[in-house]
Amino acid sequence: MPRSIPDFNNVFIQQLPADNEQANYCRQVMSAAYSFVSPKQTAEPQLIATTSSLVEALGLKQLTESEFATVFTGNELLAGMQPYAMCYGGHQFGHWAGQLGDGRAINLGQVASKTLGLQTLQLKGAGPTPYSRQADGFAVLRSSIREFLCSEAMYHLGIPTTRALSLCLTGDKVVRDMFYDGHPKEEFGAVVCRVSASFLRFGSFQLPAQRGDVGLLRQLVNFSIAQDFPQLGPPSKETYLKWFDEICQRTCQLVIHWMRVGFVHGVLNTDNMSIIGETIDYGPYGWIDNFDLSWTPNTTDAQGKRYCFGAQPEIAQWNLFQLANAIYPLIDEAEPLNQLLSNFAEIYQSQWRDMMKDKLGFEQLREPDGELFVRLEQLLTTGNIDMTIFYRLLAGYNDEVIDNKVHFNSCFYQIQQNTEGFWRSFDSWLADYCQRLKQNVSDDNDRAKKMNQVNPKFVLRNYLAQQAIDKAELGDYSMIKQLQIVLASPYQEHSEFEHFAAKRPDWAKNKAGCSMLSCSS
Numbered sequence: 133m134p135r136s137i138p139d140f141n142n143v144f145i146q147q148l149p150a151d152n153e154q155a156n157y158c159r160q161v162m163s164a165a166y167s168f169v170s171p172k173q174t175a176e177p178q179l180i181a182t183t184s185s186l187v188e189a190l191g192l193k194q195l196t197e198s199e200f201a202t203v204f205t206g207n208e209l210l211a212g213m214q215p216y217a218m219c220y221g222g223h224q225f226g227h228w229a230g231q232l233g234d235g236r237a238i239n240l241g242q243v244a245s246k247t248l249g250l251q252t253l254q255l256k257g258a259g260p261t262p263y264s265r266q267a268d269g270f271a272v273l274r275s276s277i278r279e280f281l282c283s284e285a286m287y288h289l290g291i292p293t294t295r296a297l298s299l300c301l302t303g304d305k306v307v308r309d310m311f312y313d314g315h316p317k318e319e320f321g322a323v324v325c326r327v328s329a330s331f332l333r334f335g336s337f338q339l340p341a342q343r344g345d346v347g348l349l350r351q352l353v354n355f356s357i358a359q360d361f362p363q364l365g366p367p368s369k370e371t372y373l374k375w376f377d378e379i380c381q382r383t384c385q386l387v388i389h390w391m392r393v394g395f396v397h398g399v400l401n402t403d404n405m406s407i408i409g410e411t412i413d414y415g416p417y418g419w420i421d422n423f424d425l426s427w428t429p430n431t432t433d434a435q436g437k438r439y440c441f442g443a444q445p446e447i448a449q450w451n452l453f454q455l456a457n458a459i460y461p462l463i464d465e466a467e468p469l470n471q472l473l474s475n476f477a478e479i480y481q482s483q484w485r486d487m488m489k490d491k492l493g494f495e496q497l498r499e500p501d502g503e504l505f506v507r508l509e510q511l512l513t514t515g516n517i518d519m520t521i522f523y524r525l526l527a528g529y530n531d532e533v534i535d536n537k538v539h540f541n542s543c544f545y546q547i548q549q550n551t552e553g554f555w556r557s558f559d560s561w562l563a564d565y566c567q568r569l570k571q572n573v574s575d576d577n578d579r580a581k582k583m584n585q586v587n588p589k590f591v592l593r594n595y596l597a598q599q600a601i602d603k604a605e606l607g608d609y610s611m612i613k614q615l616q617i618v619l620a621s622p623y624q625e626h627s628e629f630e631h632f633a634a635k636r637p638d639w640a641k642n643k644a645g646c647s648m649l650s651c652s653s
């Protein structure tokens with residue numbers, strides 16, 4: 133195999149306790165942060181796509197295409213790789229679910245990258261582990277494409293996220309009942325290699341806490357601080373509080389970003405919350421087409437709408453509350469933790485207003501702006517308006533526009549159905565907006581430029597991901613490559629790919645994969 137490979141420095145397994153059992157069968161794993169496990173051999177590894185900047189940054193350029201596919205489907209290990217699955221628990225849909233763990237994710241180790249620092253490589257869909265419970269350990273092509281494209285799309289939108297190094301077919305078939313309706317079908321198996329400085333989740337700390345294993349809890353927290361928050365100082369009660377505060381802040385910023393671009397995670401269980409504040413687990417996520425705070429992409433969530441667009445901040449806070457509960461034994465005082473939790477709502481509100489100020493192109497936030505923001509959200513909802521297109525059109529708007537309906541025409545889903553009352557409110561909001569713009573010092577061009585740096589033109593619209601999947605399932609990967617190009621600079625124009633900025637077509641409104649998704653993956 134390769135002539136030159138990256139340096140591995142597998143701190144996670146060096147510093148944290150391993151499961152003593154080496155055999156690969158499902159079990160409760162006690163007093164350990166992970167279990168050693170080998171990825172499953174696959175029939176015919178095939179590379180579909182890579183993220184070239186990551187290939188380079190991780191020192192993997194020397195690998196040939198076939199070596200790459202072999203390694204990143206888990207068929208062969210590079211020298212220094214030591215595969216393991218992590219042990220964690222979590223609250224799923226508000227209920228404690230006990231031990232979950234990497235049921236289909238297998239970590240290969242930590243690469244010391246010159247530009248990115250220490251990064252963990254993790255295969256998703258590489259076979260069963262002690263944490264697979266009733267499931268098979270695999271992932272299918274459609275969900276892997278969604279994860280691969282969306283991780284990188286988020287990264288280029290400037291949003292903290294786990295990244296995606298590669299997407300490979302395994303050559304094996306995987307059976308999935310996609311609609312949970314008793315019609316299982318064979319699908320293509322695939323593996324995405326994810327990359328992050330840390331794959332620890334809130335649930336990684338919750339599980340030892342629930343089990344009363346304060347020793348392991350402390351080891352995990354100390355490890356997290358030393359690896360990812362070294363600036364906080366040596367372990368102490370004060371440092372633990374600073375660590376929790378930092379996680380609250382990062383989580384808050386993450387949700388602000390999601391609200392800014394119209395991303396709905398879809399399964400914000402505590403096992404899907406990254407301790408370093410990244411977006412993790414691209415399952416049944418979705419992007420807002422018509423602005424709707426009550427929209428959830430996840431069919432399992434259709435009734436309760438626990439994880440809908442507008443609930444994300446509240447859910448993030450709920451999840452932080454669970455994390456606070458978990459680390460309580462290390463702090464032994466509820467008051468400071470409560471204080472940090474209750475700050476969350478206030479900090480969120482203030483950051484949200486700041487984010488809206490930028491989206492609307494105001495140079496400074498002023499007291500009455502809050503009312504403009506609220507009125508706008510109501511209009512976007514009742515007018516059935518595409519969020520992404522609206523903000524780009526708003527950047528090019530000013531009081532010289534003669535006909536508002538014509539200027540904003542392309543962002544409406546059902547323009548004919550809007551009432552006279554709606555148009556009156558819409559026109560009056562725009563008039564107030566123009567009035568407000570007079571408080572800016574710089575000109576409209578400058579404002580448009582700045583607005584277009586926070587309001588993306590291109591997002592991974594649900595129907596686009598589905599089109600790329602439909603083609604890929606027929607062996608045509610061209611749309612994956614095209615989306616990779618466009619989504620790598622989502623705030624810029626791409627005249628050649630203008631169609632990728634189009635609002636959701638009618639055919640996609642109720643089509644599976646384009647409107648709602650099941651968790652089957």
Ligand SMILES: Nc1ncnc2c1ncn2[C@@H]1O[C@H](COP(=O)(O)OP(=O)(O)OP(=O)(O)O)[C@@H](O)[C@H]1O
Pocket residue numbers: 232233234235236237256263264265267268269270271399403404412413414415651653
């Ligand atoms: N096909 C599968 N085989 C084994 N375990 C699975 C499978 N799908 C999900 N799980 C496990 O079920 C739990 C919850 O699943 P969830 O859908 O949040 O995760 P996921 O999409 O597999 O992974 P991740 O959070 O690592 O992105 C996790 O413990 C996960 O590893």
Ligand SMILES: [Mg+2]
Pocket residue numbers: 403404413
């Ligand atoms: Mg998950």
